[in-house]
Amino acid sequence: MTAGERMLKKRLIPKLLLKEGRTVKGVAFQDLRDVGNPVTNARIYNAQGADELIFLDITASQEKRNILYDIIARTAEECFMPFTAGGGVRSLEDVRQLLLAGADKVSVNTAAVEHPEFMREAAQRFGRQCMVGAVDFKKESNGEYRIYTHGGTVQVEKDPLAWCHELQELGVGEILLTSIDRDGTNTGLDLDLTRNVADAVDVPVIASGGVGSLAHLAEGFKDGHASALAVGSLFHFTDQSPIKCQFYLKGEGVDVRVGQ
Amino acid sequence: MIAIIDYGMGNLLSVLKAFEHLGEEARVIATPAGLAEATHVVLPGVGAFPDAMAALNKNGWVDAMQREVVEGGKPFLGVCLGMQLLAEFGEENVHCPGLAWIRGGVKRFVLNPKQYKVPHVGWNEITPVDDSLLFRGLGPGATFYFVHSYHMICEDTADIAAYCDYGYPFPAAIRRGNIFATQFHPEKSQDNGLKVLENFLAYRGA
Numbered sequence: 001m002t003a004g005e006r007m008l009k010k011r012l013i014p015k016l017l018l019k020e021g022r023t024v025k026g027v028a029f030q031d032l033r034d035v036g037n038p039v040t041n042a043r044i045y046n047a048q049g050a051d052e053l054i055f056l057d058i059t060a061s062q063e064k065r066n067i068l069y070d071i072i073a074r075t076a077e078e079c080f081m082p083f084t085a086g087g088g089v090r091s092l093e094d095v096r097q098l099l100l101a102g103a104d105k106v107s108v109n110t111a112a113v114e115h116p117e118f119m120r121e122a123a124q125r126f127g128r129q130c131m132v133g134a135v136d137f138k139k140e141s142n143g144e145y146r147i148y149t150h151g152g153t154v155q156v157e158k159d160p161l162a163w164c165h166e167l168q169e170l171g172v173g174e175i176l177l178t179s180i181d182r183d184g185t186n187t188g189l190d191l192d193l194t195r196n197v198a199d200a201v202d203v204p205v206i207a208s209g210g211v212g213s214l215a216h217l218a219e220g221f222k223d224g225h226a227s228a229l230a231v232g233s234l235f236h237f238t239d240q241s242p243i244k245c246q247f248y249l250k251g252e253g254v255d256v257r258v259g260q
Numbered sequence: 261m262i263a264i265i266d267y268g269m270g271n272l273l274s275v276l277k278a279f280e281h282l283g284e285e286a287r288v289i290a291t292p293a294g295l296a297e298a299t300h301v302v303l304p305g306v307g308a309f310p311d312a313m314a315a316l317n318k319n320g321w322v323d324a325m326q327r328e329v330v331e332g333g334k335p336f337l338g339v340c341l342g343m344q345l346l347a348e349f350g351e352e353n354v355h356c357p358g359l360a361w362i363r364g365g366v367k368r369f370v371l372n373p374k375q376y377k378v379p380h381v382g383w384n385e386i387t388p389v390d391d392s393l394l395f396r397g398l399g400p401g402a403t404f405y406f407v408h409s410y411h412m413i414c415e416d417t418a419d420i421a422a423y424c425d426y427g428y429p430f431p432a433a434i435r436r437g438n439i440f441a442t443q444f445h446p447e448k449s450q451d452n453g454l455k456v457l458e459n460f461l462a463y464r465g466a
Contacts, residue, residue, distance in 0.1 A: 008376075008426060009383040009403060046450070051383055077277050082405055082448045102273045104306075104407065104448065127307045127341075129379040129407045173379045173409075202373035204381050227377060257383045257403050260452060 076102030123171030186212020
């Protein structure tokens with residue numbers, strides 16, 4: 001292999017949904033089940049060769065925000081890997097606090113939709129590589145796609161592809177694209193929308209929502225053209241670990257990091 | 261004692277914890293006076309080049325680093341933006357003079373976006389140059405975590421300690437005497453990154 005043939009590795013990213021200091025996981029953003037202590041979860045995923053971690057805090061109250069900072073800081077003490085953190089981020093100060101706690105990237109959904117200029121300012125201040133645009137979407141019964149804010153509860157009259165273009169213009173460095181209707185269902189990613197977005201934008205797309213098998217991972221990269229996959233249920237509820245998945249993907253011809 | 265320079269840019273905690281994990285005493289230093297007692301100096305950084313240079317200039321860091329590192333010869337490690345600042349100029353938003361410890365500049369990736377997304381985010385392989393101190397003990401094909409839209413261009417290729425390839429080769433690490441720097445984040449590159457930090461600490465100066 002010549003140097004020019006080397007490629008950036010495709011990434012597998014365990015996604016930890018946090019509620020009041022615990023890791024939880026639901027179906028279509030509902031019916032949450034407790035899946036453990038996030039710092040312990042993170043430690044295990046780190047040992048199993050995960051490429052990054054995503055922490056999304058869905059704790060409702062702002063007063064309990066310190067729990068998130070504490071979880072990130074405790075994880076950063078022993079896991080020397082990249083973290084993205086988000087959930088309820090509304091101000092430059094929120095971004096700064098997460099970065100100070102040890103996050104490398106901050107994901108924003110609702111505040112970006114309500115105040116696009118906030119995203120622009122955050123990207124200018126902290127660098128675009130720090131800001132991740134989180135896009136939650138549903139395929140509606142009429143076949144059209146719409147984005148959602150407020151943890152999947154508020155529909156916005158915007159098409160996800162158009163919104164991802166806007167996010168790119170606002171300066172985000174990555175897009176975290178999550179299918180609400182497939183979340184937790186183990187039915188596979190929304191490959192059509194993932195591919196449409198990944199092909200259309202210039203920034204990396206992290207696809208999420210629906211991965212329930214090894215084959216779904218391979219599809220996400222090969223057919224969905226994603227740069228990374230964020231995975232919840234597959235890691236939380238089955239005996240698949242990041243390293244097992246990496247071995248499988250390598251066998252499928254996907255260029256992933258294995259065993260480093 | 262390892263001094264980690266806090267000039268208001270980026271994630272210092274991870275750098276601090278990584279050195280502590282290696283069993284070394286490390287401190288985040290908020291004023292240039294703190295450099296005097298350091299054995300090693302680390303310049304991290306995430307953000308925009310002009311803002312970073314403004315912060316370094318405003319707080320007297322430029323003179324203190326010149327004295328301790330360039331003249332005093334203390335081992336120095338720049339990370340990510342902390343590598344790019346060593347160049348003569350940066351091109352982020354506006355043309356801006358850098359520290360000019362290393363001959364060259366900083367440019368945005370110019371790539372076909374359909375093939376290569378920018379920022380360059382994720383794990384990529386590097387190719388160290390022969391007998392590169394920072395990469396001792398690491399096998400071929402070692403991967404490191406990168407997250408950046410700009411990269412350095414070195415006028416003197418002898419300054420380059422490792423290359424990475426993303427559409428074209430660019431410097432992944434540099435070394436000039438006691439001055440080391442990495443474009444990737446060793447503090448975020450798991451065991452490979454810790455090995456690089458360990459190798460840097462083993463260097464005690466000329």
